[in-house]
Amino acid sequence: MTARVIDGKAFAAGVRAQVAAHVARLAEERSIVPGLAVVLVGEDPASQVYVRNKGIQTKEAGMASFEHKLPAETPEAELLTLIDRLNADPAVHGILVQLPLPGHMNAEKVINAISPAKDVDGFHILNVGLLGTGQKAMVPCTPLGCLMMLRDHHGSLAGLNAVVVGRSNIVGKPMAQLLLADSCTVTVAHSRTKDLAEVCRGADILVAAVGRPEMIRGDWVKPGATVIDVGINRVERDGKTRLVGDVDYAGAAAVAGAITPVPGGVGPMTIACLLANTLTACCRAHGLAEPEGLTA
Ligand code: GUN
Numbered sequence: 001m002t003a004r005v006i007d008g009k010a011f012a013a014g015v016r017a018q019v020a021a022h023v024a025r026l027a028e029e030r031s032i033v034p035g036l037a038v039v040l041v042g043e044d045p046a047s048q049v050y051v052r053n054k055g056i057q058t059k060e061a062g063m064a065s066f067e068h069k070l071p072a073e074t075p076e077a078e079l080l081t082l083i084d085r086l087n088a089d090p091a092v093h094g095i096l097v098q099l100p101l102p103g104h105m106n107a108e109k110v111i112n113a114i115s116p117a118k119d120v121d122g123f124h125i126l127n128v129g130l131l132g133t134g135q136k137a138m139v140p141c142t143p144l145g146c147l148m149m150l151r152d153h154h155g156s157l158a159g160l161n162a163v164v165v166g167r168s169n170i171v172g173k174p175m176a177q178l179l180l181a182d183s184c185t186v187t188v189a190h191s192r193t194k195d196l197a198e199v200c201r202g203a204d205i206l207v208a209a210v211g212r213p214e215m216i217r218g219d220w221v222k223p224g225a226t227v228i229d230v231g232i233n234r235v236e237r238d239g240k241t242r243l244v245g246d247v248d249y250a251g252a253a254a255v256a257g258a259i260t261p262v263p264g265g266v267g268p269m270t271i272a273c274l275l276a277n278t279l280t281a282c283c284r285a286h287g288l289a290e291p292e293g294l295t296a
Contacts (some may be wrong), residue, residue, distance in 0.1 A: 001223060003256035006149055012268035015148065015294065016061055019275045022291045023062040026282070034282035035064035036094040036120065036274070037086045041079060041105070042072035047098045054096070054271055061275050066092060076105045080113050087115040093285055094120035094278035117285060120277040122174065131177050131296075138277055139296045143175040145269025146207060146228045147182070147296060153226060153258050154205075158183035161202055165189045165216065165246070166209030171230055175207055178296055196220075208246035218251020227252050227259040230266050 026032040036058050040051045051067065058065035068082060079097075086092045095118045101107050111119075116126040122140040130137035150157060162184040166172035176188045189199050191210060200206055200220040208216045209230035221227060231246030245262030253259050260266050276294040283290050 001255060001257065003227070003253045003259040004153075005253070006153060006228075006258050006260045006265060008145075008149065008260055008265040009268045011149055011152070012145070012272035015145075015269070015272040015276060016057065018291070018294060019272070019279050020061045022279055022294075026288075027062065030286070030288075032282065032286060033062070033064050033091075034093050034278050035066060035091045036096065036278045037066040037068065037089075037092045039068045039070070039079070039082065039086075039095070039097045041070045041074055041098070042102050044100070047100075051098055054274065057271050057275060058278070063275065063278060064091060072102045074102075076110070079105065079110060083110070083113045087113075087118060092118065093282035094118055094274075096121055096274065118281055120274055120281055122277070123170070128169070128174075131174060131181075134181055137296075138281065139178065140170055140174045141270045141273035141277060142171050142230060142266060143178055144273045144277070144296060146175060146230065146266060147178045148273070148293075149260065149266075149269065150179075150205060150226065150228065151182070156182075157205070160184050160204040161187070162205040162207065163187045163189055163200055163203035164207045164209065165193075165196070165200065166207075166211070166230070168209065171209040175209065179205070179207075181296065210246050212246055213244050214246070214248045216247040216252065218248055218254055221252045221255045223255050224257040225255075227256045228266060229260050229262050232262060232267060 038051050038054050055065045086095050095114045111123045112125055116124045119127055119138050122138040127137045162179040164172050164176045167190045176186050180186045197220045201222050205226050207228045213233035213235050229245035229247040233244050235244050243263050280290050280295050
């Protein structure tokens with residue numbers, strides 16, 4: 001079997017188009033413009049690239065983009081004051097503080113200072129609790145993107161065996177909660193799981209989010225399974241730097257029913273879902289119906 005390749009780039013473009021259409025309607029019918037504030041502390045080069053891309057795509061969707069760049073040595077109290085100001089600003093519907101933060105800052109404290117209703121990353125402890133108890137939450141962007149692609153491919157996920165490899169707060173744990181809420185039978189595995197290969201072989205849906213290049217081998221994949229590869233790893237090969245996922249793509253694609261490539265799979269969905277979350281936060285703030293198909 002050769003797997004269907006799930007084109008995340010095209011899927012993300014579709015999500016962005018849906019968001020943009022909804023944003024245009026909000027502007028025309030209600031004069032409402034959703035706004036996203038992104039805060040970057042320091043000069044981490046990868047973070048600068050992410051923040052720039054977020055700003056570009058936010059504006060392309062017709063939303064307002066507010067960028068706040070602070071020096072690395074900014075005192076934590078100053079960042080907390082900025083967050084308070086953004087929490088109170090009615091033009092700001094979503095707030096994202098780019099991680100990682102400099103070492104002198106307490107990331108948990110900073111994240112939990114964001115108003116939960118504006119927490120478009122879904123990292124605030126209240127949103128974590130709401131998601132875990134099946135209540136309406138802001139949902140982390142990467143797992144939300146994975147869920148959208150899975151629903152699109154399968155329709156209903158009910159009764160499917162899902163194995164999530166990785167237990168991070170940003171991907172693994174919320175992914176497991178979302179799959180459980182869609183009535184999958186969920187196993188959360190990780191680098192210390194005994195006989196990980198055998199656990200993976202039981203998966204109808206296999207989500208790899210461990211951060212280890214090509215760790216999931218082709219013969220760990222059940223024939224016909226759907227493989228979602230969240231990994232983005234830089235490796236040196238033949239003297240060149242290449243991006244690879246957490247899955248051995250060629251091996252897995254030969255047996256899977258569907259698979260996301262790296263790059264061009266899950267990656268583009270993250271910012272698309274950030275825009276979707278900003279729109280959702282805006283609709284909720286104004287007591288309007290949420291955009292269909294763009295929430296968990
Ligand atoms: N840094 C890398 N990915 C992310 C993300 O999804 N959200 C935030 N806030 N920071 C990040």
